[in-house]
Amino acid sequence: MPVLVVKFGGTSVSDVTRIRAAANIIANCQKEGFSVVVVVSAMGGDTDRLVDLAQSISCHPARREFDMLLASGEQVSVALLAIALNERGVKSKSYLADQIQFVTDAQHTRANIVRVEVDKLFQSVAVGEVPVIAGFQGVSTDGEITTIGRGGSDTTAVVIAAAMDAEECRIYTDVDGVYTADPRIVEHATRMERISFEEMLEMAALGAKVLQTQSVEYSRRHSVRLRVLSSFKNGGGTVIDTEENERMTNLPVSAVTYDKNDAKITVRHVPDVPGVAYQLLGPIADSGISVDMIVQNVSVDERTDLTFTVPRENFDVSLKILNRSVPKLCKEYPPDDGKLIEVIGDDTIAKVTVVGLGMRSNVGVASKMFETLAQYGINIQMISTSEIKISVVIHVDFCEVAVRVLHTAFGLDAPKD
Amino acid sequence: MPVLVVKFGGTSVSDVTRIRAAANIIANCQKEGFSVVVVVSAMGGDTDRLVDLAQSISCHPARREFDMLLASGEQVSVALLAIALNERGVKSKSYLADQIQFVTDAQHTRANIVRVEVDKLFQSVAVGEVPVIAGFQGVSTDGEITTIGRGGSDTTAVVIAAAMDAEECRIYTDVDGVYTADPRIVEHATRMERISFEEMLEMAALGAKVLQTQSVEYSRRHSVRLRVLSSFKNGGGTVIDTEENERMTNLPVSAVTYDKNDAKITVRHVPDVPGVAYQLLGPIADSGISVDMIVQNVSVDERTDLTFTVPRENFDVSLKILNRSVPKLCKEYPPDDGKLIEVIGDDTIAKVTVVGLGMRSNVGVASKMFETLAQYGINIQMISTSEIKISVVIHVDFCEVAVRVLHTAFGLDAPKD
Numbered sequence: 001m002p003v004l005v006v007k008f009g010g011t012s013v014s015d016v017t018r019i020r021a022a023a024n025i026i027a028n029c030q031k032e033g034f035s036v037v038v039v040v041s042a043m044g045g046d047t048d049r050l051v052d053l054a055q056s057i058s059c060h061p062a063r064r065e066f067d068m069l070l071a072s073g074e075q076v077s078v079a080l081l082a083i084a085l086n087e088r089g090v091k092s093k094s095y096l097a098d099q100i101q102f103v104t105d106a107q108h109t110r111a112n113i114v115r116v117e118v119d120k121l122f123q124s125v126a127v128g129e130v131p132v133i134a135g136f137q138g139v140s141t142d143g144e145i146t147t148i149g150r151g152g153s154d155t156t157a158v159v160i161a162a163a164m165d166a167e168e169c170r171i172y173t174d175v176d177g178v179y180t181a182d183p184r185i186v187e188h189a190t191r192m193e194r195i196s197f198e199e200m201l202e203m204a205a206l207g208a209k210v211l212q213t214q215s216v217e218y219s220r221r222h223s224v225r226l227r228v229l230s231s232f233k234n235g236g237g238t239v240i241d242t243e244e245n246e247r248m249t250n251l252p253v254s255a256v257t258y259d260k261n262d263a264k265i266t267v268r269h270v271p272d273v274p275g276v277a278y279q280l281l282g283p284i285a286d287s288g289i290s291v292d293m294i295v296q297n298v299s300v301d302e303r304t305d306l307t308f309t310v311p312r313e314n315f316d317v318s319l320k321i322l323n324r325s326v327p328k329l330c331k332e333y334p335p336d337d338g339k340l341i342e343v344i345g346d347d348t349i350a351k352v353t354v355v356g357l358g359m360r361s362n363v364g365v366a367s368k369m370f371e372t373l374a375q376y377g378i379n380i381q382m383i384s385t386s387e388i389k390i391s392v393v394i395h396v397d398f399c400e401v402a403v404r405v406l407h408t409a410f411g412l413d414a415p416k417d
Numbered sequence: 418m419p420v421l422v423v424k425f426g427g428t429s430v431s432d433v434t435r436i437r438a439a440a441n442i443i444a445n446c447q448k449e450g451f452s453v454v455v456v457v458s459a460m461g462g463d464t465d466r467l468v469d470l471a472q473s474i475s476c477h478p479a480r481r482e483f484d485m486l487l488a489s490g491e492q493v494s495v496a497l498l499a500i501a502l503n504e505r506g507v508k509s510k511s512y513l514a515d516q517i518q519f520v521t522d523a524q525h526t527r528a529n530i531v532r533v534e535v536d537k538l539f540q541s542v543a544v545g546e547v548p549v550i551a552g553f554q555g556v557s558t559d560g561e562i563t564t565i566g567r568g569g570s571d572t573t574a575v576v577i578a579a580a581m582d583a584e585e586c587r588i589y590t591d592v593d594g595v596y597t598a599d600p601r602i603v604e605h606a607t608r609m610e611r612i613s614f615e616e617m618l619e620m621a622a623l624g625a626k627v628l629q630t631q632s633v634e635y636s637r638r639h640s641v642r643l644r645v646l647s648s649f650k651n652g653g654g655t656v657i658d659t660e661e662n663e664r665m666t667n668l669p670v671s672a673v674t675y676d677k678n679d680a681k682i683t684v685r686h687v688p689d690v691p692g693v694a695y696q697l698l699g700p701i702a703d704s705g706i707s708v709d710m711i712v713q714n715v716s717v718d719e720r721t722d723l724t725f726t727v728p729r730e731n732f733d734v735s736l737k738i739l740n741r742s743v744p745k746l747c748k749e750y751p752p753d754d755g756k757l758i759e760v761i762g763d764d765t766i767a768k769v770t771v772v773g774l775g776m777r778s779n780v781g782v783a784s785k786m787f788e789t790l791a792q793y794g795i796n797i798q799m800i801s802t803s804e805i806k807i808s809v810v811i812h813v814d815f816c817e818v819a820v821r822v823l824h825t826a827f828g829l830d831a832p833k834d
Contacts, residue, residue, distance in 0.1 A: 016474055058503070068492060069497060073489075075492065076470075
């Protein structure tokens, strides 16, 4: 029988009723004719509760112990789901990472997956059992419990799906698929039947929190077909795969996303000589802060402006780091016309992005995007593009309206009833 | 350095403040010059919460999964305690049963301990670390997670203390030792400095819930000195060992205990022929119900009365079983004088017991006990004795007064200030 890997997120197993519902979904997948393998996250809220406990004891909990602690969350949910499955007549056994040898390196709290042994899982499904595997956790080669980073259960599921050559990997979550825009903002947003890995990756990276980026990347590399669907209502969800079918390409733009979690920093009157950008951005990156969109203006009098974005939570730290670097730079390149190097921060921005494979064969997308925003008086502060997306930074107050007007302009609105 | 095993019960690690207090106690034990090895129960209330979750999904949760579920409780507490120890500068690592190979058979929910490997623990203490071990859980030879029965963490501690040839095994709990009587009932009850294994076993079996019986039994067999003490207030606690010192023997009675968890069943006019007691009690024992005190009166007209006690929670089931057996017996031995075999239940009883090694060399204890109770008009319904204890069954309403007057009569009251 073909193998189907199904994964349930925390909200899908957050209480007894939902655990029973998940057991029903699994039973139905079996009836479809699949050998079902299940991956589960901790019960919704459990991981946060454990994190709070640890942090109320220590600001920097010993990382080995932190992993030991967090891994217990998935142990609870796999056991309860296996109990629910057996109760409704579906033979089932739960497995921890060390029991199936889901092996990682020893980098606690962000371990890298080394290999997974699936013999035990194949044996389990061969006798009609449903193995229920604890997501998020791993075991190091010397028997230590590790975790692979928050949201890692998606990746656990995909890795197992790849190793078992599964027909499909279904991610059950609290949304019923991937939408052309956030339905809370755009009334006429529609669920996409299909989306390509490339588009999904752009969307995941841009704050559409449906799937963990790493899991999409892994799926693409190992050609695992993903399907995102709701554990609360019926429906086919959204398939994420490589086939570029008609739906994907007959419109230049597939979706409009936004992200309010960035802040913008501008350094003015930077000497326009090689190495200066590195002198400014290097120390920030070295602190583990991911510097995103970077824009440098054309030079005037050998001075230029450098603008970039950082996650809003790292905004203050980034400013502090810059204010240490700038005086050194001033000494090295004394301003000769009174134009001092200055740092300007702005955390009232939003990034709005249009994503679409169809963009590759359609040159008019950028100009249409800028024209639309201009029509509504929305000023563009920064622009960044890739082959299949265009992002603009605008004032945060215009975020929702920008998403709505772009959704309409690119023909994504659902037909009105 | 000599090894000290210390065990913390659920109430001693029930919140962050108490976990920090436990870490302080451990640090102080280290300062006493011990290599400290720690065993922990789940945070108070956690195991009950998990049991409730499982039972709201299934009346009879799959036992393998039930163990998987419950074992997560100790995983949380060991991790948090290790975090707290590291935070206060005491190097520490937590260990699960499978990580140290605390091996049991595969009888889920009541597994028997097969062996424990302590090499890793010796290595850990050799480098100045405090290993914190998850109590209650085990691992079967085929890698399944097992548990050894509620309250099993005491046994985990004692087994590890024996395997490491520990100087002492300290059980930190919410009482500061073993008392001559329940201090909630007897104002002048005093904490015993020492008590023998034999007395402790009788007391544990009789409802003094300080230590799990199995752990006392194991300690005696392996000569592990136990010490019960409070994690909330200072004091030397009570030492349980084999040395019979003066304190133990200069009084015939060491303590007065009681148990209100039994019920009494009398079967009247039973034919006094071999095999009848078995016909009545066999089916009850076969249902897993432990039949305790059994008394049979002298025979009158070849008929006798059989009285015994069962746990109150099994009272109804026991009556049902008897009411199936009795009609058969009536047929086999038809009553020839109108005296029908009848079953009488009574769940308003209490068992009051005096315990003491000194009893062995003092013949007057029983008569003094009966005399004292008679003086206060307390009727004795059943009597059962062993070498070092005398138990009587009385009406539950007189339980407290009986404990008090016996405590006074046997000279156990603390000197008045």
